[in-house]
Amino acid sequence: MRLASLLLCLAVASPAIAQDQTTIPEAALETAAQLREQALADDTSWRVTESLTTEIGPRLPGSEADARAVAWAEAKFRALGFDRVWTEPVTFPRWVRNSESARVVGAHAQPLVVTALGGSPGGDVEAEIVRFADFAALEAAPDGSLAGRIAFMDFQMERTADGSGYGDAGPVRSRGPSVASSKGAVGYLMRSLGTSHARVANTGITRFAEGVEPIPAAALSLPDADQLNRLLERGPVTVSLSLDVGFDGEYTSHNVIGEITGSGGSDEFVVIASHLDSWDLGTGAIDDASGVGITMAAGHLIGQLEQRPRRSIRVIAFANEEQGLIGARQYAQRHADHIGLHLLAAESDFGAGRIYGFNTGAPEHARAATRQIAQALAPLGIEHMDDQGGPGPDIIPMVQAGVTWAWLGQDGTQYFDLHHNANDTLDKVDPQDLAQNTAAYVVLAYLAAEAEGDFGSAPRAGDDR
Structure with missing residues (x-):
């Protein structure tokens, strides 16, 4: 549009805009x-x-x-x-949780408080853990470097009033297990995305990229993540992880709507x-x-x-x-x-x-x-x-x-x-x-x-x- 035409259009439109506030x-x-x-x-x-x-x-x-x-x-x-009250169907793959457990094995054997991540497959794995401080470090790990290991993601989420700390941490849970599997890991443990130092673990959804083998993935309570760090200072740590979880067909739920x-x-x-x-x-x-x-x-x-x-x-x-x-x-x-x-x-x-x-x-x-x-x-x-x-x-x-x-x-x-x-x-x-x-x-x-x-x-x- 030519400048003169544009200015004319703006001149004609401006009064209408002012009237339509x-x-x-x-x-x-x-x-x-x-x-x-x-x-x-x-x-x-x-x-x-x-x-x-x-x-x-x-x-x-x-x-x-x-x-x-x-x-x-x-x-x-x-x-x-x-x-008015009505429902609208919503269909999705159903994921179920039956049981979950983890423990350190070997000289310092002890139980760990974990919860499976939503979307994780079931399975039993026992392997040495490899610690990563953040998602970027996991991404930078060479292909194949985690073969036969459990990736331990030790990212510490920041407490904020607006929840921005959670947003910054998002890939740790949503993509971490998939990236770990692509580098050969047989399991994934992560410090919970949470701020409570009570011995409770925080779940949440994860997804595996197309072509990546799903691996058992779970979150640790914050005290248990700290415990793994102290154990790692003493030498290699082997963890046994057992998850009875996974997808089980399709399900139809409903959005429920009420109107005044x-x-x-x-x-x-x-x-x-x-x-x-x-x-x-x-x-x-x-x-x-x-x-x-x-x-x-x-x-x-x-x-x-x-x-x-x-x-x-x-x-x-x-x-x-x-x-x-x-x-x-x-x-x-x-x-x-x-x-x-x-x-x-x-x-x-x-x-x-x-x-x-x-x-x-x-x-x-x-x-x-x-x-x-x-x-x-x-x-x-x-x-x-x-x-x-x-x-x-x-x-x-x-x-x-x-x-x-x-x-x-x-x-x-x-x-x-x-x-x-x-x-x-x-x-x-x-x-x-x-x-x-x-x-x-x-x-x-x-x-x-x-x-x-x-x-x-x-x-x-x-x-x-």
Whole structure:
């Protein structure tokens, strides 16, 4: 396009852009303030979280408890007054855990506390361990150098409030076993991706690249990883690892969805989400029963209003987040033709710590509305961080398809003391912190649903879903 034509187009378009700013009516802001205070005094999110962790317990994808959790979620949505409740099938390979053990053998024989990584095959191996300080060191190991050995990944994850330490450590678990196998290793042991010095091991998913032989892979508790280091100072260490785990056919679970119908006749809706599944070591309280409680309670409180917001509130409890966002990916595929109807989407999946930050991925024309939401959140101690944040895990496939994300950042300083290990139980959830989270999600969902204008959601050009 020639410069003169471009300038003409911009001159014509500018007034329209100025007129199309997304804003939130004053009356909606007043109602949001009332909702905020009501949510702080309400215990629905606690009661939902308590119910899921007590009545269902751990919810490994594909397990009998997974099926009970789906039925529980349908019933809970209905009991909380949601207008529409439905399920959508999610099919995936089922991975099962039967038993796991490890021990040092030889002169310093002793047991080790381990847990198999999700996706690991079963098997019994006994071999000398070779220590690596980080993933880069493992990648740099010569081909064949680990033949007949067990790779011991000793990467120490950093404790951070925003979870960035976990992101930095990701390849250690997700790709480490595959890389170790490609270099000849017969097994893989890793220091847990966690920050608790209790003697508990943290599980999580791993995957093997195409053409790479899967090998037994497990995580050690932090004290046991330290113990191996001390033993290695005394000489070579041989470990026996026994895992009775592995894939066992296909399974169909379900995303469970509840909707509070808007009053304005619009097909658009705001999404607030969590995931229903959990690993099987604890009861999945902070990951992610608390998120289920927060989002169900937020939708419920909005549904109790005498005057509903203009758009609907869609609350999604996703299936099988833990093994690769499988429910979220299948949801995005299933709803590919309706991406533009997803006005804004947020997920609670980082525990139950207090929310300290807020932002959205909205374009410039909706930033005024983002600032208005931030002002309504400020009395909760939440700061507008306009250069931070991003989509929650299950929101990522939607965002890749064109949905605009919102972020309510929780304090995760203690999160990885509990994440994916046996200490993830209800007693770690603070009811007051949970109520603060619920209040934040109520404000966000309600004000977004009342906005005059959009937040930029639209199918991405050239999307190859």
